[in-house]
Amino acid sequence: MTEQQPLYLGIDGGGSKCRVVLMSANNQLLGEGLSGPANPLRGMAVATTSILAATEQALQQAGLPLSTMSQLIVGAGLAGVNLPEYYQLFSAWQHPFARLYLTSDLHIACIGAHQGQDGAVIICGTGSCGLAAVAGQLLEVGGHGFPYGDNGSGAWFGLQLLKQVLRSKDQLIAPTLMAELLQAELNCSDTLQLVGHFMHASPTDYARLAPLVFTAAEHGDATARQVVLQGAAHINDIALRLLTINPAALCLIGGLAYKVEPYLAPEVRQLVVPSAQSPEYGAVCFARQAHANTLASGITQ
């Protein structure tokens, strides 16, 4: 059997979805896969099942036998592996691949966004966080989770909306257009019913309401405009912190990014560039770099 060209698999493992891409040594896309949550916080069994299911899909799409799995050089960016206990759990996983290189989902997002070059990325979706990678230094800011962290995220905006609507209903502040928009969205006007909707609400439930804040602000609602400025200031704070290690460019990713961008400070906005590639391609790039480093350091399998 002759020495085969390596195959690279890039994994973007998030809290709700796992996306993989299979690429050849000369960077051709061979197959893709999509499955459920691959976040170790939901349990290792769930995460590894999702990863393997998406990998099998990608191999089938590429017309390759499942036994090819043992030849794959894998880069995985997984939500949660920045927590040492989950990193260790995954490091101890008896995976079926040739190699598995682990990092956070935020890191592969940054690598993908800048096509492997140094740079910074801020995710402003359901959650919020930022990372800058410059000359081997990684600086991570924010995240931490909702409601104590993730300031300026979709979930944060949705929670502020509900808070202000309840305050206006108690006549603690002036009426706000956000109340009408929220009532229309949920099809209920009663305060107790409104509250009932959110008694066990998830960050995703809150994040769904975020666009209403921007709609109200665009219609001149003063309370909504204040929330928008406060949320954008949180994202701006993350950006300014990332800029302390001088990334050459900044990508804004996530559903709320384009809403928040106009409110960022000029010195932040002038660094903003469009994202080049999605995180799973960043994971392939990470796998190539990590594997080249491993080979260069003389540690072979």
Add this chain to the structure above:
Amino acid sequence: MTEQQPLYLGIDGGGSKCRVVLMSANNQLLGEGLSGPANPLRGMAVATTSILAATEQALQQAGLPLSTMSQLIVGAGLAGVNLPEYYQLFSAWQHPFARLYLTSDLHIACIGAHQGQDGAVIICGTGSCGLAAVAGQLLEVGGHGFPYGDNGSGAWFGLQLLKQVLRSKDQLIAPTLMAELLQAELNCSDTLQLVGHFMHASPTDYARLAPLVFTAAEHGDATARQVVLQGAAHINDIALRLLTINPAALCLIGGLAYKVEPYLAPEVRQLVVPSAQSPEYGAVCFARQAHANTLASGITQ
């Protein structure tokens, strides 16, 4: 059998405890009872079991047979019965008492605090809310639950503390004494471990941290002082809203009340009086008033 003097039972039914007092027609304390949660949000079976257990205790303490239950005129202030669905559930309860008069826990707290007179009350404990009762008008403000409502409550203060500590650890704001106090309290300095503590934290878990904010503020910490002022402003907003119906006096109840009081506006502070009686006595008072009204309106059993 001769007509008996009525016996009154007052129930303070909260989310964690149910307290009852049994009193004679001429206002003598005959017995007391204490049991588990009597909040219908935890299910009617749990709530009614707690109520009956505490009632049996009180009757036993009074040396009365359990059959006396059918003679009791009961006033119950229950968390949650301000929600119509829970009010209806309780109204439909086939209770063993002579009469059952229902209202919210906040209302009996107000009646107890002012010994049946008109007045206002603000609860600043794990949650926050206020009620004013003036000439038959009831005005209720705040509450709604955590994290969207309960502004200025213990849970709110604890959450702000964690938020600011995480921001300081990300170097988004200056270092704060609250970080050292929190780390000492939880005996951990690592950010990820800190966050781990709060991943599934309850309002009570957050409220436990509230005193640390005041300690840091008293030691001159600028961030903590800002949180204290913001929290007190929320409680002040509730008070000012209650004052719109001109209560003659205001009682502040709950574990954080004495911490927040010094920061309230002068026009609010000048109305503050100590609380006269605890909520279960307010419930007896409510039962007497409601029963007298029922008899006066000619509706007899």
